[in-house]
Amino acid sequence: MVETSDTVEFNTLVWRTQSRIRAFIAGMGTAAHEVDDLAQDVYLEVYRNFDKMPVDVVPERWIKGIAKNVCLNHFRRSARRGRLHREALAEILATTQGRLDPLMDTHSVSSVLSDCIAKLPSDQRRLIELRYQEDHTSTTIGKRLNSTADAIRMSLSRIRMALKNCVIRTLAATVE
Structure with missing residues (x-):
């Protein structure tokens, strides 16, 4: 591979x-x-836009601007991913409850979920509490x-x- 002056300058x-x-x-x-992965994303973006680097700005300042944007996008994706996990579980439960509601008399989906959580080992219950009741991030936990x-x-x-x-098995058992 032949190194051009841009490649040497970038390196x-x-x-x-x-x-x-x-x-x-x-x-x-x-x-x-996650720092190394984000740094790699930053320098990939710098490489892609190397020809657009402003000449009147210190290169490190320009790269920090890119880093800030990459980090903010990462935080948005992470927050969305966590929210989507919670929403997906709620949607599954709501969909299941909607189809099974007429057939269920003593069990509601929320009580079934509570029963399933109660059956978890204590360390797993604690993780659920920390994440969903106390709303801690995975990093904090x-x-x-x-x-x-x-x-x-x-x-x-x-x-x-x-x-x-567990919820699906329990609900299916109540329908049978």
Whole structure:
């Protein structure tokens, strides 16, 4: 691969700014395990728009502007993903309840869900409480429980799947 002057200039810019840009990304409240990925996204965006870099602005300042936008988009996606998980579970339950309501007499979906949550091991119930009752993020829960945010998200995903299956089994049993 032949290096052009732009490639050399870009590589030099990355080498000179990467530690400060990573610190800037972390300073915006990004989880430690996500900093490298976001920094990579920032420099990919810089590379794509390298020819548009303003000549009258210090390059690091321009890159920080890109980093700010990448981080804000990341935060929006993360918030939306969490909200979508909660809304999806609510929608599944509402849809199920709507179809089964006429056939159910003593069980409501919310009481079935409560029963299923009560059947969870105490550590899983605590994760559900921290996430959905106390509204903590996976990162906060991870710090509190000496775990990673990724491990917490994976555990919550498995717990939600178990709860969904429990609710469906219980509701199907009441219909039969």
